[in-house]
Amino acid sequence: MTQTAVKVRGLAKRYGEVRAVDGIDLEIGTGEVFAILGPNGAGKSTTVEILEGYRQRDAGEVSVLGTDPGHPTRLWRSRVGIVLQTANDTAELTVRETIRHFAGYYPQARDPDALIEKVGLTDKADKRIRQLSGGQRRRVDVALGVVGNPEVLFLDEPTTGFDPEARRRFWVLIQDLAQEGTTIVLTTHYLDEAEALADRVAVITKGRVVAEGPPATLGGRAVAKAQVSWLEEGERKQLQTGTPTRTVVELTRRFDGEVPELTVTRPSLEDIYLDLIGSSSTEPDDHSPAASRSRDPR
């Protein structure tokens, strides 16, 4: 499919002096799973909240399913699903009551019981939401996000605070929804999450997109040079090369056998990401004196 579900041009939003979003362009195709990566305060949530119609922008053009989210209509709302970052509402209703109730808001809702089954809460369906664990609560949030059969689903840091197993189960659920053709836009600061779920990734820092593309090729990852490192005359030598195998063969010949402390590495998504945000990140979270003392053992 080549249709565009989300189109953003020159988006800008400032809070007082702070430029939270400073000229973002995005284009997300129908049926795509798109991840927005970035450190805390980079502008991810602001961007997504503008797309969701929660916040007004200062400048730029935005279109979600062909509608300007700055002027949401009920019909548009019925085509867009939102999974909130944190919510503690309907604590006294059961899972089934909550999902049935919200289904009544939409013109073409999913079958509540089938949806409960899909998010894996069938055995908790008659439990009050107050009694659920954090991970189960987020599954209810996802169910409420998709109960109206949305064409686009927004998830803002959906797995923050999950244990690894809950995160894996959550990924399967999202992949399942993507299989059905739902366009999914998620923010995350977990690289493995972006790599597991997303067709494409945009890295945002200081309100700008610094890189965009499939996780495998992000930031030139696929064509990045490998680093060959070894010990020679008591000194560590390093070489960036596009042909690491040839370098190793030459080294083997030169040392006539074993090369001391030989390593060959390629950049991981994390290396690429840290490289992308490292040069421009001036996060208060990451650079408070306490944080920088305890961090970075190198």
Next chain:
Amino acid sequence: MSDTVSPPAAIAASPVIPHRLPSVAATGWSRGIAESKMFFREKDSVVFTFAFPIILLGIFGSIFGGTLEGGPITVSQLYTAGLIGAGVMSASFQNLGIGIAVDRDDGTLKRLAGTPLPRSAYFLGKILNVLLVALLQVAILLAIGVIAYDLTLPAEVSRWFTFTWVFLLGITGSALLGIAASSLPRSARSATAVISMPFVVLQFISGVFIPVTELPEWLINISSLFPLKWMCQGFRSVFLGDAGAAFELTGSYELDRVALVLAAWVAGGLVLCLTTFRWKSRRDG
């Protein structure tokens, strides 16, 4: 809002027509049911709402036995009428003031804003819940008054007519005041204190606990600005009858002024709501 609202006929239509949005009436009714379920399952808040006036009626009824200046009206009857006024205001003003502040804080309003639910349906649900709670409140207080304190229910239709309009105007004005006041608390945790404190003060100066005739004039001037004093006055006219009029400040229930002030609160409360209501919490900006 420029929302498309489908005609009421759609409520009964069971097959889902593509892109036909559920009506305000249907979603509002469904919110009313959900709100009421949530309300009655929150045990501490149910106790707070219903037990408080009942306990007070018990205490005042026991302390101040007997009749007013040897007349035909018992003190318990006086308190029943006053506590019905306070009960209606607690069901509307206090419930909404705290409830909406909590909804704003716990993500309810944010989640609803992200769905096609019309905003009017949210308020319709709140109003249905308030009506249910207030009617229950009145029924319980009247039952206790009749059983324990010799309260005789009025037989005349005209007095029940007065009851109906005092109840409706009073509950609407107080509800609107509660919706406006819900924007004052900074968080759900502070909501109970911020909303209950002025309400308790208002009960003391509006003739709920202490007859208005015992109060200094400047306090009466303050309480006369708010709906509670007038609601209580209206309910006294219903439950104490003509014999009680002599114990009013002006020797009359002044029903025309009751109607005027309560109607003014409905109009003023509506303006206050429309100008001050916030869907987002202060944290959300």
